[in-house]
Amino acid sequence: MHDQQSAPRKAGPLRVALVGLATVLITLGYSVRVLVLGAIGQLRRAKVDGFTRDWSGSLLSLTGARLSRHGEVPDFGDGRRYMILCTHSSFYDIPAIFVTLPGSIRMLAKRELFAVPVWGAAMRAAEFPSIDRHNRHQAMADLAKAREMMESGIVLWAAPEGTRSKDGKLQPFKKGCFRLAQQTDAIIVPVAIRGIQQLLPAGGLKLNLGMPVEVHVGAPIDSTQFTEHGVDALMGEVRERMLELLEPAAVLAPTPALKEQTLA
16 A cells, blocks of 8 residues: 555654654643643643644654554544553554544553653643552552543543554553443444554664554444453454454555645
């Protein structure tokens, strides 16, 4: 599909440093805006939605990524609880989801991220739920809080692999987000992002510019259909769907509005 344009252009050390610095400054800028609005009581969910999309678009534009969405997105405003479960092989998975999918999306994050100065406080103010994976009792309390957020209309984004894949292949899943899905009768939207592991591979600072990135959205999965069969059955079904989305032969037509969209 991208035969003429898929070869990565490696960024030199100076470009990598400039992208890194710009990423920090852009993130800091949006974090401060969130905290200021929160402090004066003017932080609204719709404003946060706009901030997350603008922040994401700005970060992706630094890399010249060519982003496209494939597959049909459900109506997140239909009154049901939704969870987006996505492959995770790059830092840029998060902004790619914010840019391509609608709704009040919030990332289910590790508690450690909230210790990052300014950014962590901004995430909490912006209704990003945390989860402590090292403390089971606290993790259960965190999942209960996440449920409250979903019931108020937030679409939860989570990476069931837990950590980034270094080769783009699907890693073993953790059960926490599947338990949350069943506890909230959530509709799971499986998503696989192709090519993004080449943009900024996990575990290093090698940046490739102008990469095509495809966000593939799968058919929704009703977690209530797996209540009697348990978490393992639900997890197996989601994994199978995500593997299908990652398979290069399973190509869907891109959404016209985002087809071969270059973020500038």
